[in-house]
Amino acid sequence: MKKTLASDNYSGANPEIIEALGRVNVGHQGSYGADDATAGAIAVFKKLLKEDIDVYFTMNGTGANVTALSSVCPSYGAIICSSVAHINVDECGAPEKFGGFKLLTVEKENGKLTPDDITPFLVNLGEQHWSQPKVVSITQATEYGTVYTCEEIKAIADIAHKNNLLLHVDGARISNAAVSLGVSFKEMLVDTGVDFISFGGTKNGLMFGEAVIFLNTKISENYKFVRKQGMQLLSKMRYIAVQFETLFGSDLWKENALHANKMAKKLAEGLGKVPEVVITQEVQANGVFAILPKEVIPAMQEQSPFYVWNEQTNEVRLMCSFDTSEEEINAFIEKLEILTATTA
Incomplete structure (x- = not known):
């Protein structure tokens, strides 16, 4: 079968992932995340990032982005993002429909936001006639294949937090960004002040499944309910979790x-x-x-x-x-x- 340069979604699953799926396809395990593989995958993420995190798994990237953002942004709120952000151009209006919030977009030739791009939206805060900015969402690596440095992420986090906004990372290609920078996930996400992330795996060898990780656990209280309401809670969660456990539990x-x-x-x-x-x-x-x-x-x-x-x-x-x-x-x-x- 012909291989393509169309998308990293076109590739099959890595053979080690297929083997892992076979391992959990034996016997019975608890449902909705009450299984050994889910516990193992969460432990892997805690080792990669930090101990105090909340980890959830979803079926796809749009589901991860939409449920994550909807769990922290009310319908009168707004998300600041690049005009080419996946949540703006590739999710068929799902963020606005499901969350009810507004997307505030910035035209960027390289897809990367800067603190100066965020500042113009920080007006009329508290004014009841205006949608209220609640989250800045950046993509790492961006839809243009460019990568935010750790210093750039921290600068965005600082201005967001200074104005009581949260920083979300759409990390569909987070692994490609990390190896491009030559840094650890902890250095890129924890040390820079990211609040929560849609942590991708499908574009890096998984068959299916994404993760939503709250580095700021103060904001994760509502997520499990939004995930269920958003139809992203898989009953046989072990099939998603074992893939993440395999991919990030080694150097794969x-x-x-x-x-x-x-x-x-x-x-x-x-x-x-x-x-x-x-x-x-x-x-x-x-x-x-x-x-x-x-x-x-x-x-x-x-x-x-x-x-x-x-x-x-x-x-x-x-x-x-x-x-x-x-x-x-x-x-x-x-x-x-x-x-x-x-x-x-």
Whole structure:
């Protein structure tokens, strides 16, 4: 079966994850998280982050984001985020519909918010005619494949907390960000002041499932009820939990993410040698954004399917996965060189 550069969601599950699922598929275990694998996965996260956290598992990333944000932001509240944030453009209005709150978006060429982007929204606080900002949500790594440094995250956390706002991280590709920075999850999330995070695994080798982790346990009281109401409480929780226990209980998460990032760098290096191609974003995680000649895009999609990110500019998104191979990258670049030379 053809592999693609369309999305890290297209890849299968890592073989070690498949083995882990088989291990818990024997006998009976307690339901709704009352099982050994869930306890084990929570212990793994406490080791990675800190002891005083609350960990919950959900079935998918949108469910993690929506239930997490809805549990802390009232319907009269607002979430500050990038205009390209997944919660704004890729969740079909679920955050607003389910939570009832407002999204306040900022146009960013690289997808990264700064403290200066947040300041304009910190007006009319307490004014009953205005939606009240309650949360800043950032994506790590961003939808453009860029990565916040620990210093940048801390600066955002500081301004948020100074104004009684919470900091949420959409960490669908959190592992790719961590290996890109060369830091631990504790350094990137705990030490910077993040309050809660949607902790991703599906894009890094899991079959399904995400986690919602409250580093600030003072705000987690309502979450279990919102998760149930939001239809994200899986009865056979062990099938999600054992995947996280396996992925983060060893260096498997790091190996997967390092490989995906490495393949993205290799892809970018190859694209950079093709004169007709313009790379539009710094390649920091496992995604490459580039402008290709319009006439070669259909043929290149036949070689390896991918998404056109911006139809007006012919900017495309090329995503690498834990199982992307150097042979695939070489074949993609080779065909692109042939096509661009032919159409020049």
